[in-house]
Amino acid sequence: MTAVTTQNALATYVVRHADDNVVLGQRLAEYISRAPELEEDLAIGNLTLDHIGVADHLFTYAAKIDGCDLSGDDLVMFRSERDYTNLLLVEQRHDGFDDLIARQFLFDAYQLPFWEALSASNDETIAGIAQRAAKEARYHLRHSSMWMVRLGDGTPESHTRIQASIDRLWRFTSEMFETDALDREMVESGLGVDTSTLRETWESSVDAVLEEATLTRPQDSFQTSGGRSGMHTEYLGPMLAEMQWLQRSQPGMSW
C-alpha cells in the first residue's frame, strides 16, 4: 500500500483529533487487567471504549470527506509515526496508575472544553460527534479528578508519586493550546476550535483540583511540542508497531 495521508484540510483536522483519541485509547488499553482493584478495571474499560469509539467515528468521517479510497481503519493502521498528528501528552508511556491518572486528568481537563466548543462546529457530523464526546469527557474528568484528590491527599507515598507524575507530564501541556495554520483555517471557516481560548478554563479546573488534592502546580516552565507535525517522542513508534502489525502483515484482508 502506498503512503496513506489525507489531502482535504478538514479531513486532516479531524484526523488530528482522532489520533489523540486512538493513541490515548491504546495507552489505556495497555492497562486493562492491571488495575489496583476490580472496580477500577471496569472504569478503565469504559474510558478506553469512549476514546476508541470517538476515534473510530472521527476516522470514518475523515476517510469519507477526504474522498480517497481509504477506510477509517486504513488511516489507523497504515500511517506511520511521522504521519500521526496526536499530541505528545497522549503517547507518553505510563509506568503505573499515577502516570495514568495524571495524564487522564491533564487531558480530560482540556478535552471537555474542547468538545464543548467543537459542538458548535458548522459541520453537523463533527458537531454531533463532539456533543456525544463532551458528555463522555465530563464523566472522564470527574473520574480522574476524583482520583487526583485521593492520591494527592491520601498517603505521603501517593502524594509524592502523583506530584511526580504531574511534574513529569507538565511539559506536554502547552501543546494542547498551540494553534497552527490549519487550526486557524478551521476556526475561520467555523468548523474547528481555537484551542488557545481553552487555556483559561483548563487552568482553572486544573488549579482547583490540584488545590483540593494538596498538590502544587509545577514551576518548571519548559514546554515541548511537535506532535501535530509528526515530531513525536520515541514512545509512539513501538505502540504503532504493535497496533498495526496484524493489518500490515496481511494487508487488504477483511477481519
Added chain:
Amino acid sequence: MDASTEFENGQAKFDAIIAADEKIEPRDWMPDGYRKTVIRQMAQHAHSEVIGMQPEANWILRAPTLLRKAILIAKVQDEAGHGLYLYSATETLGVSRDELVGLLHEGKQKYSSIFNYPALSWADMGAIGWLVDGAAIVNQIVLQGTSYGPYSRAMVKICKEESFHARQGYSIMMALAEGSDEQKAMCQDALNRWWWPALMMFGPHDSESAHTAESMAWKIKRKTNDELRQMFIDQTVPQAHYLGMTIPDPDLVFDEETGHWTIGEIDWDEFWATIKGDGRLNRERITHKVKAWDEGRWVRDAATAYAAKQKMKPDKSA
C-alpha cells in the same frame, strides 16, 4: 430451642426449600457442606472470570480494526464485571472478596484451567469467544436454575451479557473462514488448539466426578458434566462445519440412533496436569494478577487514607 432441634428444624426447612425448587437465600440455615460447596464453586467461578481477562487482553492492543478492538475491550471488561457479580454473590455468605483473592494469589483456590492455554493468534480471539464462552454459556444457562439465590441471580445477569461473547467470537471465525488461505489456516489452527480444552471445561466424566451426586442433590448443579458436554458438542459441531472447518477428532461420528455426536477420548492426563498447576501458563496467569495487585497497593492505601481523613473532618455531613 437446643442446638439439635435447631439443626433438625433448619435441615427440614432447607430440604423443603430444595424439594420445592425454591432458592436458598443468604440468611437461611444451610448445611455446612452446602455452604462450603457454594462458596468454593462461586469463588472459583469468579476467579475464572477475572483470570480469563488475560488471554484476550493479550490481543486488545493488536486487534485488526478499531471496531474489533472495541468489541474485545467490551468483552474483556464484561468478564471483569462477571467477576464482580460473582464475588459479590460469594460475599453474601460472609466471606470477604479480599480473602478469596488472597487464596487465589496463594494458589489455594483455583480457576478454570482453560485460561492456562496461550492465545497465539488473532483467530484465538474467535475461538475463545465461540468455544470457551460458548461452553461457559451452556453451563451458565443451566446454572440460572441453581439453588443458591445470589448465585442464580448472578447467572441470570451474566447470561444476558454473555450472549454477545460467543457471537463476536464466531463472527471473527466467519471473517477468517471467508478470507485468504492464510486466514483460513489461522482459523483451523485455533479450532485445533481450543477444541479439546473447551471440552475439558466441563470437567471429568460423571463416573470420575467425586462431588457431582451431592451437588445435584442440593441442586447446586442441575445437569451433570457429561450432559452439559454433550449439549455443547451437539451445538458446536455443525457450527464448525458451517465455517468449513474440521473438528480435530478422527473419531467424531454422528450417532443416527441417539441424534448425538460422539467424540473420541479426552486426554485426561493433560486435564489433571493442568489442574494441578502444570498447564502452559499457570504460573504466568497468577504472577500477572499478583503483580497488578501488589502494584496497586499504594493506590488502595491512598484511597483508604483519604476516606479516613474525610470522616475525621467535622464539617463533612456525608
Added chain:
Amino acid sequence: MSYEVPVAPGDKPHEIQFGGGGEHGFPLWEVFVRAKRGLNHTHVGSLHAPDAETAIQNARDGYTRRAEGVSVWVVPSIEIVASDDAESMFEPFEHKPYRHPTFYEIPEEVGQL
C-alpha cells in the same frame, strides 16, 4: 462443568476462614439501580469502594454498562438491617385471603368493581 474446578485426586479444597486471610480492603456497598424513570431502584449486587463518591462511580462503571440505569444508589452493606425469623414475621400474612380481591365472588351483572 465449566468454570467449576474439579478437585484433583489427592488434593484437599482449602478451608475458608471467614474474616481471616487476605488484606483488609475497601468496605462493601450494596448497589441499587433505577432502570428507567417511573421505576423503583432495585438491588443489583454489591461492590467495594473506599467512600461514597467512589462507590457511586464504581456502580455506574460496573452495573450500568449496557445502559441498565438512569440513577444509582449505594448503601454501605453494614448499614442494611435485615429481618429474621420469616416464619413468625411473614407466614401469618399468608392466611388472610380476604385481603385479596379474588376472595369475593361478585355476580357478573354488578359490573366493574
